[in-house]
Amino acid sequence: MILVTCAGGKTGKAIVNALVASGQAVRAMVRSETSANNIKAMGVAETVTGDLANAEDVIRATNGVAVVYYIAPNMDPNERLNGDNVIAACQSANVSRLVFHSVLHTQLEALPHHWERHFVEQSIVNSKLSFTILQVGSYMQNMLPAWEKMVETGVHRMAYDIDAPMSLVDLSDVAEAAVKVIADDGYANGMFEVAGPVISLNQKVAILSKVLGKEIVAEKEPLDDFLDHGRAIGFSDFTLATMAKMFPYYDDHGLVGSDKALGWILGRAPTDFETFARRTAAALNQGS
Ligand SMILES: NC(=O)c1ccc[n+]([C@@H]2O[C@H](COP(=O)([O-])OP(=O)(O)OC[C@H]3O[C@@H](n4cnc5c(N)ncnc54)[C@H](OP(=O)(O)O)[C@@H]3O)[C@@H](O)[C@H]2O)c1
Structure with missing residues (x-):
């Protein structure tokens, strides 16, 4: 049995x-009965409700599983507490491996939500557990909530510089890699960047214009x-403060990794943005 935490989120559902x-x-x-009912429809063997900040909930969730795939909440003030709870629960349940779905470049102090992960990674390495850490880049799928609006208005808007380089990764590739990493103990005690090919917003819109058959800027x-x-839509103060640091960092540096390790894990080239855009447009009956 494999425990997947934060299973009802964007990442969790894909994994x-x-x-x-x-x-x-x-x-x-998951955190609520509503999420539990939704996720049951995806064919999971069991669901458990609980909060990662509550040590007893995490112990209950981990009891009897062989592997934990730890997805942390996105931009959470309890990053280290959640991580400590997961590590302690894995130790008491004697799991055979803890796989941590981390982020690219956790050594960046300028990005608080990455920097906090750095300490969780350190605790995992020191835990004496068998572990794998996946340092995952930003998903291509992050643009999907605004896709229809982009097609309607012809504008792809993000809150960072339009020439900033980003190693965008297809979440489907990430999930495929996660399955391989869990199935093969050869990945134990390794840390791997899971990033996609580098692309800027300006390069994305050139591809989107071609795929959709209309100009996107x-x-x-x-x-x-x-x-x-x-x-206005209810982001917490913590999330807002984190984003206020993240976007200026992206302006200056982007967020760039290498797609080599992902290609090696998958045994093929990682999905590029054009393939993702064509797949998305086809699913929505858009473009040619
Ligand atoms: N998005 C990206 O581009 C990206 C890239 C690389 C890595 N990641 C990492 O992937 C992880 C998930 O991100 P995401 O984009 O999938 O976020 P998401 O869609 O917002 O999902 C996060 C999930 O975490 C659950 N959650 C929040 N606080 C919790 C707590 N205290 N206890 C238990 N569950 C809790 C939420 O449950 P509710 O539904 O009940 O709120 C939600 O289902 C993050 O750690 C992020 O850093 C994301």
Whole structure:
């Protein structure tokens, strides 16, 4: 049995789907009964509700599983507490491996949500558990909530510089890699970058224009506008403060890794943005 935490989120659903499709028995940890009911429909063997910040909940969720695939909440003030709870639960359940779904470049102090992960990674390495750490780049799928609006308006808006380089990765590739990493103990005690090919917003819109058969332009959304909107739709102060640091960092540096390790894990080239864009447009009956 494999425990997947934060199973009801964007990442969690992709990992759960891939594990279930590969024939693995999955216990999905979610926060609410509503999420539990939704995720049952995905074919998981078991669901458990609980909060990662609550040590007893995490022990209950981990009891009796062989492997834990630890997805952490996105931008959470309890990053280290959650990590400590997962590590302690893995130790008491004697799991055979803890796989941590981390982020690219956890050594960057300028990105608080990456930097906090650095300490979780350190605790995992020191835990004497068998572990694998996947340092995952930003997903191509992050643009999907705004895809229809982009097609309608002809503008692809993000809150960072339109020439900033980003190693965008297809979440489907990430999930495929996760299944392989879990199935093979040869990945034990390794850390691997899971990043896609480098691309900027300007390069993305050239591809999107071709795929959709209409001009799409890239536009940087001013940070204050983004934060005002985030506040209006209920982002926490912690999330807003984190994003206020993240986007200026992206302006200056982007977020760039290498796609070599992912290609090696998959045994093929990672999906490029054009393939992702064509797949997305085809699913929505858009473009040619
Ligand atoms: N998005 C990316 O591009 C990207 C790239 C690389 C790595 N990652 C990493 O992937 C992880 C998940 O990100 P995501 O984009 O999939 O986020 P997401 O869609 O917001 O999902 C996060 C999930 O975490 C659950 N959650 C939040 N706080 C929790 C807590 N205290 N206890 C238990 N569950 C809790 C939420 O449950 P509710 O549904 O109940 O709120 C939600 O289902 C993050 O650690 C992020 O750093 C993301």
